[in-house]
Amino acid sequence: MEPTTRLQEHLRAPARSLCFLLLALPAALLGAVYLTSLTAVGIGLGIVLTPALTVVLRGLADVYRRQIAAATGERIDRPYLPDVPGEPVHKRFVRIVSDPATWRDLLWMSVEPYAVLVTGALPALLVLYGVWGWIIAAFAGRAIGEAGGNDYYLFVHVEGSYGDDPARRLTTVAVGAVLVALGFAFGPKLLGAYGRWGRALLGPTEASRLKLRVRHLTETRSDAVDASAAELRRIERDLHDGAQARLVAMGMSLGAIEHLLDKDPEKARLLLARTRESSAKALSELRDLVRGIHPPVLADRGLADAVRALALDHPLDVEVTADLPGRPDAPVESAGYFAVAEMLTNAAKHSGADRVWIDLRHADGTLRISVTDDGRGGATLDGGTGLRGVERRIGTFDGVLALNSPPGGPTTVTLELPCDLTAATI
């Protein structure tokens, strides 16, 4: 968000406040409908209706979260337990009802329409009422009086003789001006108070925050364990079928050579050549294996140079820009490296791109990696692109992945990994 001056904040407050005033009506309606739906559980209708209404309820709550965030500059996180895809309707109902966030949303929708009148909507009400005072003073007061009306504008009596009493009309203008001024003056304060109460109900409580965190950690931990177990199995298999088998074969050949040395030196020489070849192959297999576990350049030079080395070996034209004043922890570095490798493979396999741009930088405690290609776009997380796998792997480090791939391209994948850098050694 761009920085706003205090004056701007004061000027904007009544308009923002008006938006909360307008939201009060749908909120009150929705609260009532939702409550009705819940009470209809007895006749079974509620079980079907509630999940659908929950979507609307959460949608409206999200509108509030966004508006409050815009008014107070503080983000409100969604507190809901995550959806379970393919869940039967009755289970979904139970999950929704047992989620405290649902009840807090409902409480919000039921109480907020009244509470808003003395907090969030007050700046707008003050300004509107002040302007109404000016309208009364200008012509509406006379019209009301002549039509036989008998009314009060705050303490100013508006009746038959109002239109011909300059003192009362002046007082009305002054009172109106004071109200407008109050609306602008206390706008940010009132919105701030409203925001605090909104955050208290709409935001996650400490308990639900912890619950969500635990769930996230459980998922990512099991992903991490699965991934590393699969990796170990692959390494074991590669060693068993590759280098280990070759060493066994070499040992046997050496035994045979020992036997043949005196009897048939010519054949021994032939076997020796073959054994040497075998040892070279074993070495090259080990080399590939090591590259797959932890690339040497990554260990030597860190992420930026390792990605540069990757780019040099890549069939597409890859341009790397990097601004990393230090090195992240080795596991984060490695996750970032393999994510880039996977995305480059994707770009070459699926996108039809000719060029790829990779940008690495670190700011505000976050390592940001973006990979852009000029391919045909239209990539999805689930289209067998391996991006889901990347997302899971960086999830272990609380990393997030954002995909932007409109049809026709370009495709940009951005990764963000929270981490600190240690000073570069080179």
Add this chain to the structure above:
Amino acid sequence: MRVVLAEDLALLREGLVSLLESHGFEIVAAVDNGPSLLKALNEREPDVAVVDVRLPPSFTDEGLQAALEARRRVPGLPVLVLSQYVEQLYARELLADGAGGVGYLLKDRVFDAAQFVDAVRRVAAGGTAMDPEVIARLVARGGRDTPVSRLTPRELEVLELMAQGRSNAAIAQQLVVTERAVTKHTANIFGKLGLAVSDDDNRRVLAVLAYLNR
């Protein structure tokens, strides 16, 4: 010929010492870490250095860094870098100063003593010895529309051998063709890559690599 050798694994170091000595080299220093390597390169002024990329104390690319550092002080100091793996990035850094006298080989190449010793001599003489794998990967990435992709398979073979630092005669022998045929191929390669022909073997390779590494 005076050689400084840096390799941290004692077994391999001794193997290299005896291999090189049996081929008539004089080992003036055999060290096992980066700082001693730099010191030896400065003090002993060898004709060629044979250096392992990964050395203590950091066990990263210490050897390469020391070699590059020494070449900054003594431009063109012949250095043959040995490694368990080859990286284009490192090959590029070694070639970057354009002074020649650079080798970058997989450790496996030591198995073939004759070829290895040949490579050491070539580097000492100011030539280059790039591992076939570096060249193979350069050529493999080729891409869709690079000048390299317009070379015929035979010309690629010649280019690969050329980049390893071999003379036309050696290439001809390896491919079992006449030297005239190789000359024709190299002329074609230079034509397709848009490079001016030069008699100098070393400059030829550098030009090709510089072009591929562009």
